[in-house]
Amino acid sequence: MLNMPARRTDGAGPARPASGPDLEALLGRILPLVWVAALLLAIAFPLMAMLGRAFLAADGGFVGLAHFAEVAGSPGLVRAALNSFAVSAAATLVVVPLAFGFAFALTRTATWGRGVFRQVALLPLLAPSLMPAISLVYLFGNQGLLKDWVGGSVYGFWGVLAGEVFYTFPHAFLILATALAASDARLAEAARVLGAGPVRRFFSVTLPAARYGLVSAALVVFTLVVTDFGVPKVVGGDFNVLAVEAFKQVIGQQNFERGAVVGLMLLVPALLTFGVERRLARRQAAALSARAVPFAPSRRRGVDLAAFAGLTLVSFAIVSLLAVGVAASLLAYWPYDLSFTLAHYDFSGVDGGGWSAYVNSLTLATASALVGAPLVFLGAYWTEKLKAAAGVAPVLRAFALLPMAVPGLVLGLGYVFFFNHPANPLRGLYGGMALMAVCTVAHFYTTAHLTAATALKQLDAEFEAVAASLKVPFWVTLYRVTLPVCTPALIDVARFFFVSAMTTVSALIFLYSPDSSVAAVALVTMDDAGDTAAAAAMATLIVATSAAVSLALSALEGAVSRRKARWKSR
Amino acid sequence: MKPDDAFLSAAPHLAVAGLSRRYGAFTALDDVSLAIRKGEFVCLLGPSGCGKTTLLRLVAGLDTPDAGRVLAHGADITRLPPARRDYGIVFQSYALFPNLSVADNIAYGLTPRRERARHRERVRELLELVGLPGAEDKYPAALSGGQQQRVALARALATSPGLLLLDEPLSALDARVRDKLRDELKRLQKKLGVTTLMVTHDQAEALAIADRVVVMNAGRIEQVGTPSEIYRQPASRFVAEFVGEANWLAARRVADDVVEVGSHRLVLGQALPAGDAFSLFVRPEDVLVRERWQAAPNTLLARVADVAFAGALTRLKLAPEGMPGVTLTAELCPSMLSRQTVVPGQIVPVALPAERLIAYPEGARC
Known part of the structure; x- marks a missing residue:
């Protein structure tokens, strides 16, 4: 029958004689180190270059805090810092309650069209941050349609605030929706049985459960606004902020030392909020037990109507800010000649690169998605699953988290200092698309890594152990089991990279050359030159492309999931 | 010093010597030595955190010890990667690959992969062996827990390993399925003669299935013995408490083999260990209720406090006279x-056989 006894007698001795070097162990040790080296090059070294620049004179001599003293002594920069702080604080105070209300209405009431409202809330993610700013100019600018509605000019504090609220809303919403969705229905039930009214239930159960989410949303919004460059560039006017100042110092005045100092000023709050946020995220996860019962809202007509009204109002604002930009790109001369035209999509008469910039964007986004997704997935695989990499895993994990703490603007500055340094053998890459792709993948590495790592953690921890006992090398299991099971997460990561690469400006603005300009950077150039309609057209192209690719990848994900259903269902 | 062939063949199939493993300040395994003979079924039994899973993982090469050695047939395999050892493993979670069919799961370790026909035959054989004939094309999610466990077992046995490692293989199953699978596992192991090391926290499971049981506590081995040795002669107070039910009576030394419990004197079958204060151990089934009073050593009167029906057995709570505060379970x-009806409130004669009483020094509590 079974040939087991025969096999066991000849197997008297260790299972297999050691035959040559162990390729599996060798690869397991080397590959994670390759990832560490890549992340060092793409993130750590540029940051260190920036740090160095902040403390060194132009000729390389150490000057200590001289550059900082100089910055502290220049009234313009101090005012920019104060402005940055003011508008970030204001945006946080507006966005967090707004997003909380929106998320609350979606997760805690049985109102109508929740799926649609959720998608609307996420729409701003598809647009570069300059898009709402351009729309604001069309609505409330000097020739704005609704100019009379606002007392003064849209250029300045209020314009920046409005643009940033639009831009950061989905980020806060996602965090708060997760925090609210994760609360335990059993607690609310217990409170009700004990006779607590709706107000008391809200303050004693709902709010405490979401408090980590609230703090982390506030920190994320604050950091995003402090480091955002797009909105203040377009509607800032005389209202100068740090992010724009860094750009002006480095690109406009070639004052690298000052740029480095401003970059550091942006990095410090980002690092601080990042540290606090990570700690809170861990506690948030611990707050929810595996046995929690998800909250299922029931129909209460009055509450649901109120929720519907609120959701509609916010959604209307979001959609209209997008729609105005789209409309302006299709109308001859907003707001005077409202006839339909595609003339603004002929970019031949304007600066910024036009269609070639758009094609560059597509190339960059595709490259980031196709290279970034496998790269991130393998990196996460080393940290989560590879036993041979256990020693390197903590280092790799730390490097994977670092990019989230580094604003794009700061990363871009670091790239200028590091890759454009005369002594750097990689200097040839500067100004090229390859380096821009590297920078984009590095910039968005953390979120992608966390998505992949979460998916990997959901797999049985013993797959690799079983495979090893069956003498199957890890790459076979990776290919036959891990990858197929994680395909949806992989597609998710690819979509994230694509959309991020389409919409980001902050790092790329320092890296492009005239040949490698991308659409989002072209927006800045066009807006600078006063070609607002062309900018609106380019912004519309970006949104349309992001949306189309998102939809296509969602469909692909759906198809994959349906195939998966074959082995998931009984 | 090269071991000669005679030594090799005499060497146990698997041995660990002085094995230790620490995680930071926590000592998971503390100087553990154990030898397992060829074809033996050995259970590692203990509460969670006692080091039994750590020991299994060290044997599997999934973890590396801080000190000590793992030997297979006398050869040192302590540092060998799992793929160079010779074992099959089944985990509590089954760890079946969800995207592969049952057949592909079982054939996962069969080489070379192109010999599909041969593998198909082997898979069919194995499925028959584990009692799941015809399940080749199903996916793991379509199987019940017990069925998944059988597939995991078939996969572990597919490459005919010399050693089978089982990590709490039955813990995730319903009680009824667990008992059935337990018996089948034992039958299968005997049929194939594969040396087996199983981790479990369920003492009934360990006693029912193993040739030898290794009771572990706090990273150390408390006792190694056959199930009946473990149950009848627990080597330590920990083993006595962990395995089976027991009555514990506070006792004082009177003579070399006599203790005093309350106002009663009890004779023991063997000499007392050192010390003056003891915990006296007696299994509930060894508390004998007599039909009528007969003056004899170790016999006393007790009032029946409670009678509880428990299926095959009836459990009595007894309050012995002259032992205030003591409750005996029989x-x-x-x-x-x-032969005899027992009702609450009744006074019955009770005998505690001397050879069934074991005294453990007080203060040596775990």
Whole structure:
């Protein structure tokens, strides 16, 4: 029958004689180190270059805090810092309650069209941050349609605030929706049985459960606004902020030392909020037990109507800010000649690169998605699953988290200092698309890594152990089991990279050359030159492309999931 | 010093010597030595955190010890990667690959992969062996827990390993399925003669299935023995408490083999260990309820406090006279009860056989 006894007698001795070097162990040790080296090059070294620049004179001599003293002594920069702080604080105070209300209405009431409202809330993610700013100019600018509605000019504090609220809303919403969705229905039930009214239930159960989410949303919004460059560039006017100042110092005045100092000023709050946020995220996860019962809202007509009204109002604002930009790109001369035209999509008469910039964007986004997704997935695989990499895993994990703490603007500055340094053998890459792709993948590495790592953690921890006992090398299991099971997460990561690469400006603005300009950077150039309609057209192209690719990848994900259903269902 | 062939063949199939593993300040395994003979079924038994899973993972090469050695047939395999060892493993979670069919799961370790026909035959054989004939094309999610466990077992046995490692293989199953699978596992192991090391926290499972049981606590081995040795002669107070039910009576030394409990003197079958204060151990089934009083050593009167029906047995709570505050649990079989009715409040004679009493030094509590 079974040939087991025969096999066991000849197997008297260790299972297999050691035959040559162990390729599996060798690869397991080397590959994670390759990832560490890549992340060092793409993130750590540029940051260190920036740090160095902040403390060194132009000729390389150490000057200590001289550059900082100089910055502290220049009234313009101090005012920019104060402005940055003011508008970030204001945006946080507006966005967090707004997003909380929106998320609350979606997760805690049985109102109508929740799926649609959720998608609307996420729409701003598809647009570069300059898009709402351009729309604001069309609505409330000097020739704005609704100019009379606002007392003064849209250029300045209020314009920046409005643009940033639009831009950061989905980020806060996602965090708060997760925090609210994760609360335990059993607690609310217990409170009700004990006779607590709706107000008391809200303050004693709902709010405490979401408090980590609230703090982390506030920190994320604050950091995003402090480091955002797009909105203040377009509607800032005389209202100068740090992010724009860094750009002006480095690109406009070639004052690298000052740029480095401003970059550091942006990095410090980002690092601080990042540290606090990570700690809170861990506690948030611990707050929810595996046995929690998800909250299922029931129909209460009055509450649901109120929720519907609120959701509609916010959604209307979001959609209209997008729609105005789209409309302006299709109308001859907003707001005077409202006839339909595609003339603004002929970019031949304007600066910024036009269609070639758009094609560059597509190339960059595709490259980031196709290279970034496998790269991130393998990196996460080393940290989560590879036993041979256990020693390197903590280092790799730390490097994977670092990019989230580094604003794009700061990363871009670091790239200028590091890759454009005369002594750097990689200097040839500067100004090229390859380096821009590297920078984009590095910039968005953390979120992608966390998505992949979460998916990997959901797999049985013993797959690799079983495979090893069956003498199957890890790459076979990776290919036959891990990858197929994680395909949806992989597609998710690819979509994230694509959309991020389409919409980001902050790092790329320092890296492009005239040949490698991308659409989002072209927006800045066009807006600078006063070609607002062309900018609106380019912004519309970006949104349309992001949306189309998102939809296509969602469909692909759906198809994959349906195939998966074959082995998931009984 | 090269071991000669005679030594090799005499060497146990698997041995660990002085194995230690620490995680930071926590010592998971503390200087553990154990030898397993070829074809033996050995259970590692202990509460969670006692080091039994750590020991299994060290044997599997999934973890590396801080000190000590793992030997297979006398050869040192302590540092060998799992793929160079010779074992199959089944985990509590089954760890079946969800995207592969049952057949592909079982054939996962079969080489070379192109010999599909041969593998198909082997898979069919194995599925028959584990009692799941015809399940080749199903996916793991379509199987019940017990069925998944059988597939995991078939996969572990597919490459005919010399050693089978089982990590709490039955813990995730319903009680009824667990008992059935337990018996089948034992039958299969005997049939194939594969040396087996199983981790479990369920003492009933360990006693029922193993040739030898290794009771572990706090990273150390408390006792190694056959199930009946473990149950009848627990080597330590920990083993006595962990395995089976027991009565514990506070006792003082009177003579070399006599203790005093309350106002009663009890004779023991063997000499007392050193010390003056003891915990006296007696299994509930060894507390004998007599039909009528007969003056004899180790016999006393007790009032029946409670009678609880427990299926095959009836459990009595007894309050012995002259032992204030002490409650004895006794288990009576139906045949005994048919000769004699017992009702709460009744006074019954009770005998505690000397050879069934074991004294453990007080203060050596775990």
